Amino acid sequence: MTAEMFPKEKTIDLRKKHIGPSCKVFFSHDPIKIVRAKGQYMYDENGVRYLDCINNVAHVGHSHPMVVKAGAEQMELLNTNSRFLHDNLVQYAQRLQATLPEKLSVCYFVNSGSEANDLALRLAWEYTGHKDVITLDNAYHGHVSSLINISPYKFHQLANAEQSKSVHVALSPDLYRGNYRQDHPDPATAYADDVNNLIQKAHEKGHKVAAFIAESLQSCGGQVIPPAGYFQKVAQHVHQAGGLFIADEVQVGFGRVGTHFWAFQLQGEDFVPDIVTMGKPIGNGHPMSCVVTTREVAEAFKNSGMEYFNTFGGNPVSCAIGLAVLDVIEKEDLQGNALRVGGYLMRLLEQQKEKHPLVGDIRGRGLFVGAELVRDRVKLTPATAEAQDIIYKLKEQHILLSADGPHRNVLKFKPPMCFSEEDADMVVEKIDQILTVEVEIQKSEPF
Amino acid sequence: MTAEMFPKEKTIDLRKKHIGPSCKVFFSHDPIKIVRAKGQYMYDENGVRYLDCINNVAHVGHSHPMVVKAGAEQMELLNTNSRFLHDNLVQYAQRLQATLPEKLSVCYFVNSGSEANDLALRLAWEYTGHKDVITLDNAYHGHVSSLINISPYKFHQLANAEQSKSVHVALSPDLYRGNYRQDHPDPATAYADDVNNLIQKAHEKGHKVAAFIAESLQSCGGQVIPPAGYFQKVAQHVHQAGGLFIADEVQVGFGRVGTHFWAFQLQGEDFVPDIVTMGKPIGNGHPMSCVVTTREVAEAFKNSGMEYFNTFGGNPVSCAIGLAVLDVIEKEDLQGNALRVGGYLMRLLEQQKEKHPLVGDIRGRGLFVGAELVRDRVKLTPATAEAQDIIYKLKEQHILLSADGPHRNVLKFKPPMCFSEEDADMVVEKIDQILTVEVEIQKSEPF
Structure with missing residues (x-):
């Protein structure tokens, strides 16, 4: 052919x-x-x-007929912005929410993982009133300028890389090549303590931490699987500093890890991030993405007084496609x-x-x-x-x-x-x- | 129904x-x-x-059958990223280029006007090595954090708005309500001089200007039509300062202004921006968008050493839809x-x-x-x-x-x-x- x-x-x-x-x-x-x-x-x-x-x-799967059909039928009927009420939007939000811990109940629909992670930062900045972000070494979180700043995978590539003073790079919790390995008695605590050290150093400089962000499993960073319990310990340190935990599921979400629907769930039921970002697989190639957070964070963001409008985010076609993807994951x-x-x-x-x-x-x-x-x-x-x-x-x-x-x-x-x-x-x-x-x-x- | x-x-x-x-x-x-x-x-x-x-x-027009058909057929065949060669991508870039002045020849495909404007800033920062941006009062350029910073329409809404020190707000060239009106002998020069004053003030503080950004016609800012010759004069000042001119066509491009395909062309053939951003109408509702710039700017961006990859940008479905939109504009x-x-x-x-x-x-x-x-x-x-x-x-x-x-x-x-x-x-x-x-x-x- x-x-x-x-x-x-x-x-x-x-x-x-x-x-x-x-x-x-x-x-x-x-x-x-x-x-x-x-x-x-x-x-x-x-x-x-x-x-x-x-x-x-x-x-x-490429060109899955159920996804193609859902997209084509909805395109034929209506594709418009979310300032109009539409059932696809709310049904999709409800279906996504059902895959998540109960307190992660409020969705923002956007067009890409980059838009999702940028919005996650905006939510954290607004909720905490703090500015600093802790990111993992070798992390990649997207291509818009705010995310290049928190992506060592990208900014290490620059000849004249100047790291933002409000970004702190924590050790990648890599048990094979990292500072603490398989033979370490408690790598989860050791790596989490590194995050805590960064928080303390930031405090010494008069800075305050808005968020810790990490992929639930590092992807571009080298397929890194953090040790069990690491996220709980990090979350404890970050919460104590008044910051939020952002789990980036853009690469690894939607059932890929097999035992769970979301990769952060590998850490155990006692761990719930404050913000989850989704992307790539969400629409089987259709440009769409989502940020989910708690009611408290969402209300704080609203109280800033600024409307959030995303022209294409949450349109009926994207939501129809997103629903079809969830259906296929289940059905097959x-x-x-x-x-x-x-x-x-x-x-x-x-x-x-x-x-x-x-x-x-x-x-x-x-x-x-x-x-x-x-x-x-x-x-x-x-x-x-x-x-x-x-x-x-x-x-x-x-x-x-x-x-x-x-x-x-x-x-x-x-x-x-x-x-x-x-x-x-x-x-x-x-x-x-x-x-x-x-x-x-x-x-x-x-x- | x-x-x-x-x-x-x-x-x-x-x-x-x-x-x-x-x-x-x-x-x-x-x-x-x-x-x-x-x-x-x-x-x-x-x-x-x-x-x-x-x-x-x-x-x-909503749900245009030619656009729906193009999208549905391509979805059935293939939807993947632009790291694979595909004819839709290059054909679409060629078709878009043909609507623009010759020197605007290099495209980056992204997913939203926000991604486009953020990339435009990254291009300008990298090409010039400068940091500051001049924006118009009441401007809106998008919802990611870098663009909230240059969108007075948004940051004026914030209770505790803190304007970035590298962002300078110029007078909106509004002949009805602005500082210089219909009765002014030369409002184009007067408004452009205001931009020049901001440049000089930035220089006095040791800052350097990377870009002036404006919608070719201000939309959220109140449907403002800048006086003829304004962009030429601004471009002269900005270029003299080593900066670039970014024309934001997200709201007003693709033939809407009637006499021309792009609204910046209303200013005359002697005006060519350094970067043009496109969005909203480009895909008739499909999440897609584009940045077009000159070979010189594109090469400087490449020379930073950082790859630019956008997961969904320029995928075959988006490009098929973009091509169909161009076809319909022409055909009808x-x-x-x-x-x-x-x-x-x-x-x-x-x-x-x-x-x-x-x-x-x-x-x-x-x-x-x-x-x-x-x-x-x-x-x-x-x-x-x-x-x-x-x-x-x-x-x-x-x-x-x-x-x-x-x-x-x-x-x-x-x-x-x-x-x-x-x-x-x-x-x-x-x-x-x-x-x-x-x-x-x-x-x-x-x-």
């Missing part, structure tokens, strides 16, 4: 001419043109099928699938770790899995070039995977939630083949 | 429970529930038809319609001005028209309550109009572009009836 308008070379030329050069393509040496997709598969202009291990946005038991297939994938990858010294660590929850590659299992020297090489070789075999983390050495699995055990078999088998050759290269030409 | 799931009272209750209380509804005393819309008409749950004079987002000559019907509407309103002392000023271009209501034509006392009253009375007669501007006394027409002369007749006739009674009230009970 061909569904292209221009030959690939022309597409590349026009892209160079008219699209901002800061907007990168995957596999820049030989980018892929995708013309259609279904489930966990994408197809290029020549009909070649790629197994998609990376598009967590296409949460319930995709959370259960994430648990089963994610577990299966982890076991396969653990076998790779036993077989190939390059595979240093396997970690994940459900269909959010990372395989960290190292040249040396003691020094943990990041195998960055090797990770890139694997990604490119997999692409040649029509499998889409990416490498991320501060050293770009973590193979990152976050496929559509309909990913199957056969898909897991296929990708791990190919990785095994590549690593087997790779190991030979390493033996003859050590790095 | 009824297409509701809940009785209206239940919708209102759920909204109170689950939607942020800062998110206002139209006609809060008796909000409207809209269940479908077509062209310039919206329908409530009882099938009552409303004439829509306000939804500039539904640019080519909606720009021509805006010119013809807008002119007709202006003439009808001018007659109202002659007839009713409350109507102080009629101003506009194409289907972007304001009628400013005053209690006294010399003192220009804003007729705020009267404007609200008219809006509510029109609503009772099933016509949707709004009042805006710093005094909320400007009746604001920005209907879908398929608005007809009959529609104009209908709304002005109703306004005439209301004003006739109003005037009687005024005679018996003067304000």
Whole structure:
């Protein structure tokens, strides 16, 4: 099947001419043109099928017919702003709320994870009257200017990075490569104490902390799974300082972690954030997103006197699509699938770790899995070039995977939630083949 | 036709429970529930038809079949991010570029006017290395935190508003109510000199100006039409200070002004902004938006070393919808319609001005028209309550109009572009009836 308008070379030329050069393509040496997709598969202009291990946005599967139908039917009927009453808006808010702890009851609908996290900051600033924000090292929270400020993953890239004086970077609670590791008696407390130290230092300078923000599991930061109890301890310190806890679920929410609908719930029922932000998977690719908070925070924000209006946020089409995504997750038991297939994938990858010294660590929850590659299992020297090489070789075999983390050495699995055990078999088998050759290269030409 | 799931009272209750209380509804005393819309008409749950004079987002008409079809077909095929090559993206960029002066050739696709204006600031900061921004009084540029800072329309609402030291507010170039009016010999120079004064004051404090930002015609600021030549003179001052000129076309672009496709073009062919931001009408309600700039600015942004990635921005569905909107504007000559019907509407309103002392000023271009209501034509006392009253009375007669501007006394027409002369007749006739009674009230009970 061909569904292209221009030959690939022309597409590349026009892209160079008219699209901002800061907007990168995957596999820049030989980018892929995708013309259609279904489930966990994408197809290029020549009909070649790629197994998609990376598009967590296409949460319930690319072009899911129930989602497409819901969107198309509502577009035909009405698409307007939320200053008019509409049942889709309130029904959707009600359905989202039902997945969350009871006190998280008030929604704001926006268009992207960036808009959601920026609004979360505005809510925290207004509620607390404080200004400072504590963020994790290697965190990424979005592309608008307020979020670049709290995203070390981004601002470390800048030549002349000047860190805002009201932003404090806490240690990433990484048990593999971080300051406190698997062998530490109580890493949750140790990492939470680091947050508390930052709070105390901020206080010494006369600053006050509005919020601690973290992805419930760090994604770009390297598929980091914080130790159990960490969020509770951090929340205690932050609340004591009058600040709020913002859980960023943009990458990891909506059942991906398998055992729970939200990744922050992995920390236990006794933990409830003050603000939760949602994004990417929420609309299966449709531009939409949401912030949920408590009645108290919402009322404080209202009392500032400023209306909040978002032109597209919460429109009937976005809400119809959001409802359809929730329906499909339930109907197809995709959370259960994430648990089963994610577990299966982890076991396969653990076998790779036993077989190939390059595979240093396997970690994940459900269909959010990372395989960290190292040249040396003691020094943990990041195998960055090797990770890139694997990604490119997999692409040649029509499998889409990416490498991320501060050293770009973590193979990152976050496929559509309909990913199957056969898909897991296929990708791990190919990785095994590549690593087997790779190991030979390493033996003859050590790095 | 009824297409509701809940009785209206239940919708209102759920909204109170689950939607942020800062998110206002139209006609809060008796909000409207809209269940479908077509062209310039919206329908409530009882099938009552409303004439829509306000939804500039539904640019080519609510639920336009060509736009719906383009969106639905592309959703069925593929919706993914712009790290994959896709022809819709480059074709759409090419088509947009063709509407603009040649040097505005590089696009960034984002999801909302707010994301667009925030990115415009990031581009200006990076290109110039400067920090300060000059904005117009009463301006509104979006809801993310960086834009609240440059939106006096918003930050004036705050009880404890603290204006950022790097933001300077210039006089709104309002020839009716501003510092320099119709009777001034050269208001363009006078208003531009005010901008220059702000630049000089910033320099005295050791600050440097990154950008001047203005809507090409101020919308929330009160439907203000800047005098011819104003932008050229401002651009000269700003460029001399090493800053950039950002034209915000989020409300007024895409042919609405009738004579031109972009409202900044009203200033003459010798004026070209450095950055143009687009939004609302671009996707007929679909969440999408764009920033266009020069090659030089784009390269400087790239050279910062930071990738720009926007998860949903420029996805194939958004681009298909954007292309369809451009097609419909052309095919149905909606720009021509805006010119013809807008002119007709202006003439009808001018007659109202002659007839009713409350109507102080009629101003506009194409289907972007304001009628400013005053209690006294010399003192220009804003007729705020009267404007609200008219809006509510029109609503009772099933016509949707709004009042805006710093005094909320400007009746604001920005209907879908398929608005007809009959529609104009209908709304002005109703306004005439209301004003006739109003005037009687005024005679018996003067304000």
